[in-house]
Amino acid sequence: MGKSSKKYPDYSGGSVSVNGRTVATSSRQGNSVNTNYNMSDYEKNMFSALEKGMSDSVSNLFQFTDPQRQAWNQQLDALKNQGISNIESIYTPMETNLKNDIASRFGNLDNSVFMDKLNNITNKKANAIANLSNNLALAQNDLYTNELNNRMNTISFLNNLNSALNANILNYTNAAAANSNAGNSYNNSAYNASVASANLNPFNKLASNMMNTDSMFATAKMAMMFM
Numbered sequence: 001m002g003k004s005s006k007k008y009p010d011y012s013g014g015s016v017s018v019n020g021r022t023v024a025t026s027s028r029q030g031n032s033v034n035t036n037y038n039m040s041d042y043e044k045n046m047f048s049a050l051e052k053g054m055s056d057s058v059s060n061l062f063q064f065t066d067p068q069r070q071a072w073n074q075q076l077d078a079l080k081n082q083g084i085s086n087i088e089s090i091y092t093p094m095e096t097n098l099k100n101d102i103a104s105r106f107g108n109l110d111n112s113v114f115m116d117k118l119n120n121i122t123n124k125k126a127n128a129i130a131n132l133s134n135n136l137a138l139a140q141n142d143l144y145t146n147e148l149n150n151r152m153n154t155i156s157f158l159n160n161l162n163s164a165l166n167a168n169i170l171n172y173t174n175a176a177a178a179n180s181n182a183g184n185s186y187n188n189s190a191y192n193a194s195v196a197s198a199n200l201n202p203f204n205k206l207a208s209n210m211m212n213t214d215s216m217f218a219t220a221k222m223a224m225m226f227m
Contacts, residue, residue: 014176024176035173050162070168083132091125
C-alpha cells in the first residue's frame, strides 16, 4: 500500500461582510474556536446606552422625586377645585331657590318644610363631597399606577431593543461559524478524496510491488554471497 504524504488541511476560518465591512469572524486560536462580532461605533454607543438605560430605569423604578410629587399634587388640587366648583354650582342655587320659595310662601324659614328640604339638599351635597374625596383618592392611585406602568413599558421597550441587537449579533456570528464549517467540510472532503485517490492509483501499487521485488532480490543476493 502506498502512503500519502499530503499534509492534513489547515483550519478554515469564516467571516461575514456587510457593505465592505467585516462584521463577524470565526477562527481557531490554539485548541479554541472563537467567533467574534465587530461592532460599529454606532452599535457600541447604542449598546452602552441601552445597558445604562435599563440599569437606571430598574434602579429608579419605585423612586419618585419631589418635583414629580409636586406635579401630582398640582393635578389633584386642580381636580379638587374643579369638583368643589361643580358641587357649589349645583347645590348653592338649590339652597337659594329653596329659601326664596319658602320665604315667599311662608314669610320665614323657621318651619319644618324648609328644614326637611334643606336637610335633603345638605345630605346630597355631603354625599357629593364624599364622592369627590373618593375620586381624588382613586385619581392619586391612578397617577402612581400610570407612572409605574410608563416606567415598566420603558424598561420593556429598552429590553426589546437590546434583545433585537443581541439577536442580530447572534445571526451574524452564526453565519460566520457556518461559513467556517462549510470551508472545513470542503477541505476535509478534498483531503479524503486525495488520500483515497492516491491509495487506489495503480502506478503507486506497481511502484510499491517493484520496491518489494527489488528488496527480495537484494536479500537473496546477500544470502548467496555467504553460502
